[in-house]
Amino acid sequence: ELKVEQNPLFLSMQEGKNYTIYCNYSTTSDRLYWYRQDPGKSLESLFVLLSNGAVKQEGRLMASLDTKARLSTLHITAAVHDLSATYFCAVLSTNAGKSTFGDGTTLTVKP
Amino acid sequence: ETGVTQSPTHLIKTRGQQVTLRCSSQSGHNTVSWYQQALGQGPQFIFQYYREEENGRGNFPPRFSGLQFPNYSSELNVNALELDDSALYLCASTLLGPTDTQYFGPGTRLTVL
Numbered sequence: 060e061l062k063v064e065q066n067p068l069f070l071s072m073q074e075g076k077n078y079t080i081y082c083n084y085s086t087t088s089d090r091l092y093w094y095r096q097d098p099g100k101s102l103e104s105l106f107v108l109l110s111n112g113a114v115k116q117e118g119r120l121m122a123s124l125d126t127k128a129r130l131s132t133l134h135i136t137a138a139v140h141d142l143s144a145t146y147f148c149a150v151l152s153t154n155a156g157k158s159t160f161g162d163g164t165t166l167t168v169k170p
Numbered sequence: 171e172t173g174v175t176q177s178p179t180h181l182i183k184t185r186g187q188q189v190t191l192r193c194s195s196q197s198g199h200n201t202v203s204w205y206q207q208a209l210g211q212g213p214q215f216i217f218q219y220y221r222e223e224e225n226g227r228g229n230f231p232p233r234f235s236g237l238q239f240p241n242y243s244s245e246l247n248v249n250a251l252e253l254d255d256s257a258l259y260l261c262a263s264t265l266l267g268p269t270d271t272q273y274f275g276p277g278t279r280l281t282v283l
Contacts, residue, residue: 090269090270104271104273157226158215162212
């Protein structure tokens with residue numbers, strides 16, 4: 060059974076600092092997604108990573124995928140308060156028609 | 171806005187009751203998935219429907235069932251509600267393609283007393 064592990068689960072950082080969230084998964088997958096969720100809200104799609112070595116960037120967030128290591132990273136550059144949220148990675152198994160999510164990383168950016 | 175709507179927004183039920191949650195997908199999206207998200211956890215896959223047929227199922231008992239309709243709407247039905255069914259229920263619609271990106275609705279918060 061596919062397992063997805065994120066770390067850290069909680070991250071408190073100061074504005075202006077850099078940090079990386081890690082997402083490990085246990086079996087070969089077809090797609091990897093990153094989502095953002097604000098408290099009490101639904102999930103917002105951030106990135107879709109399709110192949111080994113894929114890198115996507117949007118603003119202060121950059122996601123990458125290493126399919127050989129079964130690892131994706133979400134790098135935060137010069138954090139700002141607006142980035143405070145919970146970030147989830149999810150892995151899609153198309154043959155099973157299901158997405159498996161990690162437990163999320165709750166990011167708090169302090170001034 | 172993702173174009174995916176869910177109703178109701180909040181719902182309170184008692185143990186043993188039945189509930190129906192509804193989702194309206196983006197026009198043209200032929201796949202809908204349902205997830206259960208307990209407080210402080212990631213979403214758990216319940217099942218997926220493709221062209222009105224169940225296309226995949228997670229580790230949920232048969233009392234969780236669903237329907238998908240030709241007009242891109244769908245339902246999640248839960249029978250014999252248990253306290254542990256209290257959660258945020260999310261639907262996500264997808265147009266199958268290169269990225270299979272899921273567009274999530276705002277969710278229904280179900281509380282079972």
